Amino acid sequence: MVADILQLQPSQTNDGEDTPRWIKSSDGEFSTASAYDLIVDQQNHMGDWGWIWKLKVPLKLKSFLWLVLHDKLLTNHKRATRGITNDPKCPYYVNIETIEHLLRLCPQALQICGYYGKPEICTRLEAELWAVYKGLTIILQRGFNQVIIEMDAEQVVQLLSKDIGERCPFRGIVEDARITMRGCDCTIQHIRRDANICADAMAKLGEYQPAELLIVQDPPAELRPLLVEDIVHLSMEGSRV
Structure with a gap:
């Protein structure tokens, strides 16, 4: 309801005194029936977001995820819409800073990438x-630097x-990897396979x-259903329990 009020545009005419009007009724008069319809309509579009708060992740991550999924993240576009700033653009580029731009389209965000390849014939440990x-x-x-490498x-x-x-039969590759890790100040830690x-x-x-x-800069289609679960450290089987 607050979002609806913020989207209202002031009248462009100065004829007569200002009078309040209820936007959800045809005659501009408030009624409990129209208010009830508005609340029910909003609830029907909210979905069940209780799963967010059940995730075993830090509270700040839950809050951030809730804001993103509800389109409530205070981007420069939203700040400009609410009159908090005059500049709706990204501070790094000329595009309007929406949530999609902030998390996916901005070249700063696109520095996140993935990679895969076909290894030569070797043991699984060598491939890892x-x-x-x-x-x-x-x-x-x-x-990049100060990257945390997570492996199962x-x-x-x-x-x-x-x-x-x-x-150690893998001494050469291990030492090369360690030297590179020190050069970019990386650390490595073990995580569960389902994470x-x-x-x-x-x-x-x-x-x-x-x-x-x-x-790759964009996730392959096969990976997209897994991304959110991977981020929040949940597997497909675990989410069905």
């Missing part, structure tokens, strides 16, 4: 190590976090394409 190393080279090339391969996390022996479903799906895509490494 090479995946980390190639990701680190992308981080280094793009000038606990053995890889241990190899990159702890001292390894002289006889890494999007990365697993990207790895599977690599099995069916010939390129050694493919960098």
